Amino acid sequence: MKHLFQSWEDFSQACRNVSHVLLFVDYDGTLTPIVSRPELAVLSTEVRELLRALVKKPALSVGIISGRSLSEIKSMVAVGGIYYAGNHGLEIEGPDLKYISREAETARALIRDLAGELAAALGDISGTIIEDKGLSLSVHYRLVEEGEEKAVAETFHRITGTLLEEGKIRITTGKKVFEVRPPIDWNKGKAIEKIASEITTALNLKQTLNVYLGDDNTDEDAFKVLRRPEGWSIFVGGENPASAAEYYLDSPSEVAEFLSRMLDL
Numbered sequence: 001m002k003h004l005f006q007s008w009e010d011f012s013q014a015c016r017n018v019s020h021v022l023l024f025v026d027y028d029g030t031l032t033p034i035v036s037r038p039e040l041a042v043l044s045t046e047v048r049e050l051l052r053a054l055v056k057k058p059a060l061s062v063g064i065i066s067g068r069s070l071s072e073i074k075s076m077v078a079v080g081g082i083y084y085a086g087n088h089g090l091e092i093e094g095p096d097l098k099y100i101s102r103e104a105e106t107a108r109a110l111i112r113d114l115a116g117e118l119a120a121a122l123g124d125i126s127g128t129i130i131e132d133k134g135l136s137l138s139v140h141y142r143l144v145e146e147g148e149e150k151a152v153a154e155t156f157h158r159i160t161g162t163l164l165e166e167g168k169i170r171i172t173t174g175k176k177v178f179e180v181r182p183p184i185d186w187n188k189g190k191a192i193e194k195i196a197s198e199i200t201t202a203l204n205l206k207q208t209l210n211v212y213l214g215d216d217n218t219d220e221d222a223f224k225v226l227r228r229p230e231g232w233s234i235f236v237g238g239e240n241p242a243s244a245a246e247y248y249l250d251s252p253s254e255v256a257e258f259l260s261r262m263l264d265l
Contacts, residue, residue: 001239004247004258011232015265018207020059022196023262024222025255026188027066027073029215030236033252034175036143038068038131043077050259055081060262061199065089065188067179067218069133083199087135088181088218089191097198104135107182110168111137114160114180121155128152135182142176153178174216188214189221213255220244234258 004011015021025031032041055062063083066073070086070093077084083094092099115132118139122128127143141152156178163169172179196210208230212222215236223233223244235245236255249255 001235001241001243001245002247003239004234004249005254007247008261012265014209014229014232018209020061020199020203020205020208021265022061022063022199022208022210023054024063024065024192024195024210024212026214026216026219026236027064027068027076029175030213030252030255031064031077034215037129038138038140041076044256047256047259048077048079050256050263051077051079051082053263054259055079057263063094063192063195065191065212065214065222067133067136067138067174069135072133083195085188085191085195087133088179089186089188089194090135090182090184092191092195094195094198096202097195099194101135101182101184101186103184104182104186107169108134110163111135111180111182114163114169117159118156121159122152125152125155137180139178139180140176141178172218174218179218187221188218189223189225192222193225213249213258214245 028041031047032043035041054060064073064077065085067088068086070084070091073086074084085092090101090104112132115130115137119130125144125148129140131138139156141149144152164171167183170181170183200208210226210231212226213234213236214222226233233245235243235248238250239248249258
């Protein structure tokens with residue numbers, strides 16, 4: 001794994017060698033730093049203006065692939081012309097594209113009921129945050145005291161265990177968070193492939209370069225489908241040999257520098 005800026009000449013040349021670059025980025029921990037509560041991850045004015053400028057580049061398409069709901073990620077970024085994928089790609093909107101997983105739609109009631117059950121069971125543990133995102137849900141425990149984290153995990157697995165065994169849900173983990181999704185073979189990597197296919201077809205593109213930046217376990221699905229020379233995978237958060245990404249940046253501040261450099265290509 002190499003620091004991306006140390007390979008900037010190679011990256012720049014790869015961008016110049018194609019007619020179109022498809023730039024995909026995660027939100028939390030990538031465009032914004034990890035914070036104690038989800039609502040505090042506010043996009044900086046600098047990064048928003050960089051995204052606005054990049055969207056205007058005719059040889060570039062921008063997508064944001066997030067675990068947040070589609071409506072929330074669109075509201076938090078608030079930049080037109082971007083391809084937005086919410087709930088890890090279960091719902092997508094962008095220029096001439098609107099997609100929602102029909103299979104995931106059928107799980108809304110189950111997700112809603114499960115979120116209520118988890119909220120009731122974990123309500124006495126201070127710092128627990130339950131997010132019902134419609135097509136998925138998250139249990140955040142970053143604010144939970146260290147001695148209570150085990151209780152959160154035990155309660156979560158007790159309540160979700162039967163549904164998991166019956167194949168009615170999928171569970172993934174991230175940075176101090178449990179994620180519950182419908183049992184569908186769909187992830188950020190497949191969302192990127194769908195968006196890229198739509199853009200390539202719509203613009204009749206022959207040569208494209210896919211780039212993805214992310215910082216968490218759910219981003220690994222995207223890293224695995226973006227291998228050189230057609231794709232560049234970039235982990236945000238320092239060198240991480242366990243990641244499938246081939247390059248890394250140290251922090252969201254370096255991501256902002258990366259976006260600024262992209263404007264000059």
